[in-house]
Structure formats: structure tokens, C-alpha cells
Amino acid sequence: MRAESGQQPGTRPEQARVFFALWPPPESARYLADVADSLAARAGGRAIRQEAIHLTLAFLGDVAVERLPDLERAAREVRCEAFALTLDRFGLWRHNRIFQAGCSVPPAALAGLAAALAAALPAAGFAVADARRTFIPHVTLVRKLVALDAELPECEPVMWNNRQFVLARSTPSARGSSYRTIAEFPLLAGAP
Secondary structure (H helix, E strand, O other): OOOOOOOOOOOOOOOEEEEEEOOOOOHHEEEEEHHHHHHHEEEEOOOOOOOOOOOOOEEEEEEEEEHHHHHHHHHHHHEOEEEEEEEEEEEEHHHHHEEEEEOOOOHHHHHHHHHHHHHHHHHHHOOOOOOOOOOOOEEEEOOOOOOOOOOOOOOOOOEEEEEEEEEEEEEEEOOEEEEEEEEEEEEEEEOO
């Protein structure tokens, strides 16, 4: 006997590992990938590939594929103005061996967008991983950094205009995760 969803009784529905994010323009991603490659070559670790560089707004983890339309509907209710983001510093998180790019003055709209998602997703029945942690906007550049005492490069400011955010699906592999955009959500005109 088959369950109504088409699954065998007692089987787990197909899952998608998903998150909401901002993606930089190619020139910004190229610069960040070059910095990541250079530091990883000197200090060890796994540099994030150019096409995978992003800023995570909300990580959900595994979600049943059949619930993805519900997730998209919840995200379409989020309202936030478009904004410019400037990454102007590099940092190292020793506890999890991550080299990242951050911003000394995060735009208020970015914090508002993350907060709106953090409110809308649970209201629609979705759990946000690390929902109790304070949102710290950053772009991970190197994972599993080996030499934690490596000298960090100077950061040339990296600015990009954000007119949308995306729902992305992550597929892990030996080279690192690859990402595919599932849906795009426009931000309101008015800023950049």
C-alpha cells in the first residue's frame, strides 16, 4: 500500500538541503575566490570555489522536496528594500577554522532581511538551523584552515548591490558542495 504522498509507508520523503542567500556579481566573486585560493595555498585548507561564494541569510538543512513550494510561498511574503553591501574586512574564526570576509558596518536592510526570514520561515512551519544565534553577515572563503596563525591579507572593499535573494539547494561532493538556485525573490526598489 502506498501513502498519499506517493511514498512507501514508513519511508522518508525525498529531501533537499536548502538555504537562503545573496550571491555576489561575478567580479566580486572572482576577487574573493582569488583571495581564498591564495590564503589556502599559504595556510592550508579548502578554498571555496568562485561559483560557490555567497552570503547565507538562513540555513534550513534538509527539507522534504514536496514542501519546497510552501517554502517559496513563505519567502515571497518577505519584504525588504534593495541594498548595497560592502565587505571590507577579512577575519578568522578559530573555533571552526574558517577564513571569512565580513563588513564593519552591515546595512540595516541586510539585518532586516535576515530577521524577516527568521520570522517568516518558522511561522510557515520551517525550522531554521542556528536560529538562536545572532546573525553575523559573512562570506566563507576557506574551510578547515590549517595554519591558524597565518597572516591575513588586507581587504580591498568589495561592494555589490543586492536586488534579490535566492533559495538554493546544496549538493555535497568531494570537491565541496555545489549549489543550484531553486527560486529568486526580488527586493523592493528604492535603494541601489
